[in-house]
Amino acid sequence: xxxxxxxxREPEVIYSIRGAQFRGIRGRLLTTRLMARELxxxxxxxxxxxxRDFSTKxxxxxxxxxxxxxxxxxxxxxxxxxxxxxxxxxxxMSVPYVVxxxxxxxxxxxxxxxxxASTPSVVFAQNMVSKINFxxxxxxxxxxxxxxxxxxxxxxxxxxxxxxxxxxxHPAGSVLGVVALLPLYLFSVGVAFFSTMLNAILRDITNVxxxxxxxxxxxxxxxxxxxxxxxxxxxxxxxxxxxxxxxPRDLILFxxxxxxxxxxxxxxxxxxxxxxxxxxxxxxxxxxxxxx
Amino acid sequence: xxxxxxxxxxxxxxxxxxxxIMLYGTIDLWRSFCGYQKDNSSLRSGEFWALDDISFEVxxxxxxxxxxxxxxGKSTMLKLLNGIYLPDSGRIEMYGRVGALIEVGxxxxxxxxxxxxxxxxxxxxxxxxxxxxxxxxxxVDFSGIEPFLDTPVRHxxxxxxxxxxxxxxxxxxxxxxxxDEVLAVGDAxxxxxxxxxxxxxxxKGVTFIIVSHNMMTIEGITxxxxxxxxxxxxxDGAPGDVISLxxxxxxxxxADSGNRIKPDHEQYPDSLDLVEYWDYGTAEVxxxxxxxxxxxxxxxxxxxxxEGICVEAVLDSAIEGNVLFWLTLANSDNVACMGSLNIPxxxxxxxxxxxxxxxxxxxxxxxxxIVFVINDETGxxxxxxxxxxxxxxxxxxxxxxxxxxxxICWVEPEVESSVIIRDNSSGGxxxx
Numbered sequence: 042x043x044x045x046x047x048x049x050r051e052p053e054v055i056y057s058i059r060g061a062q063f064r065g066i067r068g069r070l071l072t073t074r075l076m077a078r079e080l081x082x083x084x085x086x087x088x089x090x091x092x093r094d095f096s097t098k099x100x101x102x103x104x105x106x107x108x109x110x111x112x113x114x115x116x117x118x119x120x121x122x123x124x125x126x127x128x129x130x131x132x133x134m135s136v137p138y139v140v141x142x143x144x145x146x147x148x149x150x151x152x153x154x155x156x157x158a159s160t161p162s163v164v165f166a167q168n169m170v171s172k173i174n175f176x177x178x179x180x181x182x183x184x185x186x187x188x189x190x191x192x193x194x195x196x197x198x199x200x201x202x203x204x205x206x207x208x209x210x211h212p213a214g215s216v217l218g219v220v221a222l223l224p225l226y227l228f229s230v231g232v233a234f235f236s237t238m239l240n241a242i243l244r245d246i247t248n249v250x251x252x253x254x255x256x257x258x259x260x261x262x263x264x265x266x267x268x269x270x271x272x273x274x275x276x277x278x279x280x281x282x283x284x285x286x287x288x289p290r291d292l293i294l295f296x297x298x299x300x301x302x303x304x305x306x307x308x309x310x311x312x313x314x315x316x317x318x319x320x321x322x323x324x325x326x327x328x329x330x331x332x333x
Numbered sequence: 334x335x336x337x338x339x340x341x342x343x344x345x346x347x348x349x350x351x352x353x354i355m356l357y358g359t360i361d362l363w364r365s366f367c368g369y370q371k372d373n374s375s376l377r378s379g380e381f382w383a384l385d386d387i388s389f390e391v392x393x394x395x396x397x398x399x400x401x402x403x404x405x406g407k408s409t410m411l412k413l414l415n416g417i418y419l420p421d422s423g424r425i426e427m428y429g430r431v432g433a434l435i436e437v438g439x440x441x442x443x444x445x446x447x448x449x450x451x452x453x454x455x456x457x458x459x460x461x462x463x464x465x466x467x468x469x470x471x472x473v474d475f476s477g478i479e480p481f482l483d484t485p486v487r488h489x490x491x492x493x494x495x496x497x498x499x500x501x502x503x504x505x506x507x508x509x510x511x512x513d514e515v516l517a518v519g520d521a522x523x524x525x526x527x528x529x530x531x532x533x534x535x536x537k538g539v540t541f542i543i544v545s546h547n548m549m550t551i552e553g554i555t556x557x558x559x560x561x562x563x564x565x566x567x568x569d570g571a572p573g574d575v576i577s578l579x580x581x582x583x584x585x586x587x588a589d590s591g592n593r594i595k596p597d598h599e600q601y602p603d604s605l606d607l608v609e610y611w612d613y614g615t616a617e618v619x620x621x622x623x624x625x626x627x628x629x630x631x632x633x634x635x636x637x638x639x640e641g642i643c644v645e646a647v648l649d650s651a652i653e654g655n656v657l658f659w660l661t662l663a664n665s666d667n668v669a670c671m672g673s674l675n676i677p678x679x680x681x682x683x684x685x686x687x688x689x690x691x692x693x694x695x696x697x698x699x700x701x702x703i704v705f706v707i708n709d710e711t712g713x714x715x716x717x718x719x720x721x722x723x724x725x726x727x728x729x730x731x732x733x734x735x736x737x738x739x740x741i742c743w744v745e746p747e748v749e750s751s752v753i754i755r756d757n758s759s760g761g762x763x764x765x
Binding site for chain 2: 050052053054055056057058060061085086089090093096097100101168169170171172173174175238239241242243321324325327328329330331332
């Protein structure tokens, strides 16, 4: 048992209305350094919380992780069926529709999965957060891993579909395409910080997120290309998902994309959203706990 | 001695209603987003002070007890010290790594096994994987749940849950340990083991803050006691004095609610109050006053544990004949700590004084009341049945076993023995 016994020492931590001030951490970019310190110190916890959720999510489930495949498969099957039945017409494309749609929905589900797993994470852990002092950001980061893992599982499904349809993705583009998902992931985590925080105070946010994700999917080029001069097409000029979905998909399928400028701009914005969301959550986490 | 905890003019407010939580929560979040820290020293509509201007210091290696009625702010104080909540005004300085037992097992997942939960809960409490591995065997040994280590904790009893949670928390190597009434569910053996473990930590220099409603725990472990009442610090000092203050206050609240068949305070202003009256007394004998004297005949309300007490009852009787008095001294939990049953007396019609002397008064520190029942000669039909209080007792000398009460009717038993099995190591024989 080690016990501090030096005299005239500084407090280990000071709690005041301004938040927690830790010994030896002062100066410029204080909040950012504290955020980074918290992330590094809680990295084991993040993975342990993820492992907990993963193992308990599928522990009494017959299909287990297959659920990550079934939902996108069913969605694509419905759209493919509607397309072939002539309910709506999808313009001619150089790759099979199933590959296009499955890739689109897998990419979109990265955003969807992160947001849906993260938003109620603090509320679900309310007993823990109100009784134990630990970094609440770990809950959001660990929930965001769900989106990544589900995407990886769907990647296996995609490989199967490529083989089945005798299609091949662009070799170098596939690697670039996966890397190009990073801005979408950062954007998703940034938004998740806001939604998690708000959901702790207003429980409506969970429903808003579910409904909003469905709406965004319908308005974005996830399951069908959007072109021409329609209202939806004009909206998509400003829609970040237009770039976050099309660019990685184009890179994987064709090795290049025509939307790189918009993608670059939105990548910068996604970085800002991630930082601002994280910082906001970091500063407000104690206030959130008080109001759960 | 160095400071371990300094609390300086700390206040904390909460909302009473959900719509205020939502409204103010949204406003405060927006303000913190904009970096605007409003002066939080005033209340908005629907808010109340859970803690109001609290200041105290704890020296390193000290054990401090927080006592007070429910809703007094003890747990809120502990959460502020742990950094779960932030103060709305004032500041808290913590000089050391803090471990908290605010609710053991709060981080457990019911679907996971005990083994998985040790790693999970340890991580939540700030332990690294290497630290948990290093302490794993100690945690399991201390908790005593080894046979169930691979069973999901949802199948654990509440006692097992607490055992495991306590065991993980105390092995997280804290320099300051905050403990909030967590051992209430454990069995007596484990509770004793935990208290012993905490005493050992204390000897090693760990600073303790303990919230408990069990005054024996507080008196047995702590050297300083803080009494919280309605969010304010109502007492700060040695445990005996502060516990007494708290119990007197509780007793006063109890007395305020009892208004039946009261003593005649106009004629006997120095009488104890009626704090409880049982309906099954026929009230044919009215206890007009219950007064306390020391052995010199001086009226007193506060006694040392080694001096004598004289209880004087002024009785106004409508009956005459043989009666049996039951007179016991009970604490505020209605536990009779000493006294006597079936004291014979011949009641006369009219007003009379009856005196009962207990010398010495061997009670531990605390607030006590006189439970005075006047039964008929069969001991089954009470004429009067009231509790009168309260008076204080301060332990005079060190109490080896705090809370232990020596009865006045202390009788030396006759001791007989017979050898069942003889130790034959020195060449003896076994026999029955």
